[in-house]
Amino acid sequence: MLIRVTSDPLDTDEAVQHVASPDAGAINVFLGVVRNNSLDRVVDYLVYDAYPRMAEKVMREIADEARERFGLIDCAVLHRTGRLEIGEASLLIAVSSGHRAESFEGGHWLVNEVKKRVPVWKKEVWADGEEWIEGPESLGLQASQQATGNRPL
Amino acid sequence: MTVLLFASLADRVGKRKLELPYEDGDTVGSVRDRLVAAYPVVAAFVPSLMYALNEEYVRANDPVAPGATLALIPPVSGG
Numbered sequence: 057m058l059i060r061v062t063s064d065p066l067d068t069d070e071a072v073q074h075v076a077s078p079d080a081g082a083i084n085v086f087l088g089v090v091r092n093n094s095l096d097r098v099v100d101y102l103v104y105d106a107y108p109r110m111a112e113k114v115m116r117e118i119a120d121e122a123r124e125r126f127g128l129i130d131c132a133v134l135h136r137t138g139r140l141e142i143g144e145a146s147l148l149i150a151v152s153s154g155h156r157a158e159s160f161e162g163g164h165w166l167v168n169e170v171k172k173r174v175p176v177w178k179k180e181v182w183a184d185g186e187e188w189i190e191g192p193e194s195l196g197l198q199a200s201q202q203a204t205g206n207r208p209l
Numbered sequence: 210m211t212v213l214l215f216a217s218l219a220d221r222v223g224k225r226k227l228e229l230p231y232e233d234g235d236t237v238g239s240v241r242d243r244l245v246a247a248y249p250v251v252a253a254f255v256p257s258l259m260y261a262l263n264e265e266y267v268r269a270n271d272p273v274a275p276g277a278t279l280a281l282i283p284p285v286s287g288g
Contacts, residue, residue: 088288104287105216107280110264111287135287147288167288175261175280176287177216188217190257191286200257200284 057123058132059116061108061176071132071150080129080152084159086167088147090140094189100181104137104146107175111135118169126162128153133166135176146178168193210235210273212244213280218258221250231275237262238269240279257284 058074072083090102119131132150140146149166153159171193179188190197212227219225229240237260245251260267261280273279 105219106287107213107215107261107264107282110261110280113264171285171288173266173285174287175215175282175285177283178286179216188220188283189286190217190284191288194284194286196257196259196282197284199259203256 057116057119057130058134059112059119060134061106061111061115061137062134063136063138066134066136066145066148068145068148068150071134071148074132075130075150075152077129077152079154081154082156082159083150083152084156084163086147086149086163087145088167090142090144090146092142094180097180097182099142100183101142102140102146103179103181104135104140105177105179106135106137108137111174111176114174115170118166118173121169122151122162122166126151126153126158126165128158128162131162131166133170135170135174137176210240210276211278212240213278215280216283216286218251218254218281218283221254222248231273235273236269237267237271237273237279240273241269241281244281251281254281254283258282259284 115133129152134148136146151163172195210231259282
């Protein structure tokens with residue numbers, strides 16, 4: 057497994073080579089990239105904060121669980137931190153499996169779990185301001201919305 | 210003991226790391242409440258906070274050992 061939180065650019069080839077296996081019939085790669093807009097606002101760039109050691113620990117737990125649940129051969133989960141410009145990759149997930157269905161399902165599940173559980177935060181910076189985002193999929197926000205009776209987004 | 214803050218919470222408090230004295234019988238919640246008393250801006254974060262002790266998610270009523278590292282985790286937004 058390849059698990060990493062880093063301020064360096066993410067290298068897709070490295071992740072693909074890491075999960076490659078003679079047993080694999082499929083390698084699925086997901087890149088989360090920085091978009092130039094959010095809720096009708098123009099985004100200049102993003103800044104990611106993280107609790108790096110815990111983030112890597114949680115990413116490893118999620119990857120182990122994904123291998124078990126979907127029968128994956130191997131996983132790579134990498135998250136970038138610091139300032140990221142439009143179009144740069146913030147999240148890189150690569151999974152290998154015997155057949156394509158597990159690679160799509162396992163990869164999709166991994167992305168969702170990363171967004172729920174991994175202690176990483178993004179700040180949007182616009183021309184006229186900035187704001188730390190509270191992820192609508194995060195377990196913390198979902199728990200507080202259930203407690204107050206609000207429906208999760 | 211050490212308390213770690215991140216993202217919006219670190220910005221509002223103006224610190225990423227705090228040292229707090231341990232008190233007998235401390236739980237995650239009791240340490241958090243002392244932090245709220247010292248930094249009232251933390252109160253608004255409490256309903257959506259998650260907690261980690263030594264890099265593992267824990268609950269507010271879990272006990273804290275002397276010398277532990279407690280992280281207060283605002284809603285995550287990675288990806």
